[in-house]
Amino acid sequence: MKEPIRVLQVLGTTGLGGAESRVMDLYRNIDRERVQFDFAVHTSKKGYFDEEIEALGGHIYRLPRFQVYNWIPYRAAWRSFLKEHSEYACVHGHMTSTASIYLPEAKRAKIALTAAHARSAGTEDGVKGMMTKWMRKNLWKKTDVCLACSKLAGKAVFGEKAWAQGAVHVVPNAIEVDKFSYNGQMRAQMRQKLELGNCLTVGHVGRFNEMKNHLFLLEVFAQIKKSRSDAQLILLGEGGCMEPAKQKAAELGITESVQFLGNQGNPQDYYQAMDLFIFPSLYEGLPGTVLEAQAAGLPCLMSDTITQEVALTELVESKSLKDSAESWAQAALALLERQKERFDRMPEIRKAGFDAKEQAKEMEAFYRTGKGDGLWNR
The missing domain is CATH 3.40.50.2000 (Glycogen Phosphorylase B;)
Incomplete structure (x- = not known):
């Protein structure tokens, strides 16, 4: 051969x-x-x-x-x-x-x-x-x-x-689309593993560096908790900005509601556990995580600095980083309310060439x- x-x-x-x-x-x-x-x-x-x-x-x-x-x-x-x-x-x-x-x-x-x-x-x-x-x-x-x-x-x-x-x-x-397709059985398993119960679960996947804007994400989540006291935040990733993020969570009084999960080799399973994906990056090329989140059927609120080329479904909405954390929280909850039904988005992602x-x-x-x-x- x-x-x-x-x-x-x-x-x-x-x-x-x-x-x-x-x-x-x-x-x-x-x-x-x-x-x-x-x-x-x-x-x-x-x-x-x-x-x-x-x-x-x-x-x-x-x-x-x-x-x-x-x-x-x-x-x-x-x-x-x-x-x-x-x-x-x-x-x-x-x-x-x-x-x-x-x-x-x-x-x-x-x-x-x-x-x-x-x-x-x-x-x-x-x-x-x-x-x-x-x-x-x-x-x-x-x-x-x-x-x-x-x-x-x-x-x-x-x-x-x-x-x-x-x-x-x-x-x-x-991306390997099949891996991320919505799976109700895996969702139940992961929510049990992470002890999420019926809580509203906000998620983010990304390296802890300045461009990912974790500190603002935590401010947004703190505002979400004012409306939804049961809300939980799960964060996948590692990096030099993790400790400042943990300090910020403590300052905001939300430490008990935030799980810093580090790098995980099976992020597809963690997307299943989430209800909402928030991605307020300062800049990106074209974030694969937003594609993965869509494949998993998650409503995604991202910053308007990110190219619209990643918005392959109506699950994605953009918002200015000039807006307040309170405004972001309101937009996130409104998006979640509009996108109640969760189902397989693989055909749309495949058709777009991803x-x-x-x-x-x-x-x-x-x-x-x-x-x-x-x-x-x-």
Whole structure:
């Protein structure tokens, strides 16, 4: 049997982040007898998906973390790595902050296809954010293909000029839809496990960092409790902003009503336990969690900074972050009242092109031919 082509996926980590989860959804569903993934990450720490990657036949390589001052050693590390591993049919870079360094090195190593993939529509504040924007300047001219999870992310990472010239192609952030379909039996099991009883259960899934806006989420929940004293909040995720979030919950007097559940390998089960999903991010590319929540039949209230491309059903409503927490709470409860019936939303999500099984076929063709007509000519 002919050996599969190999594709190098470039990420920061192999943890439970959005980009990582979407790449793994693709990896599980692609024909691995024809296309096999390896991963280049920028950490020495073991990631959540490491064991699964190796079980699926992938290799994990560790590159140094870019810290500006090590620009030359960073480029040299990539040059050395790609000289030794020039067997790749494609280098697919999801880490666009340094893609302007490693993708040209891939071309130098005579790798046939390079792709830069915009996964976020914003950057951090301060010097780091300014440096990221500077390093992305003209990235679209340094890669063979520009991919983005949304129009907003494509413009943010590659620029208005690249978008206007048709250089950026939007590829849906596909998920394994079947996993998240509403399941009444699992809902009962999870609510019992989490001791939720008949309480109104608000949920959120996301890494604890500034962009996810957990402190405002807690303020909104505190207002919800004023109307629904039985309300409970379950939070999945980890990160540096978890402790400030716990302190905020204490200040608001809602600690007993908030469950900080950390990272969970089966988030699909936790969506079943929720009644309402609130997602007040400062910015996003196209959040897979909002897709997952819709697949589970959950009403979703999200910030209007998030692209409407993620709103595949009438379950999703947007609200300005300039509005008060009280106003958000009222909107959330009104949305819940309008969306009382919960049922399978998989057909709508599949029709919109967000099913990982179908996207895997299209990405296989892209990796093998360099053409993605099935992906972006929708």
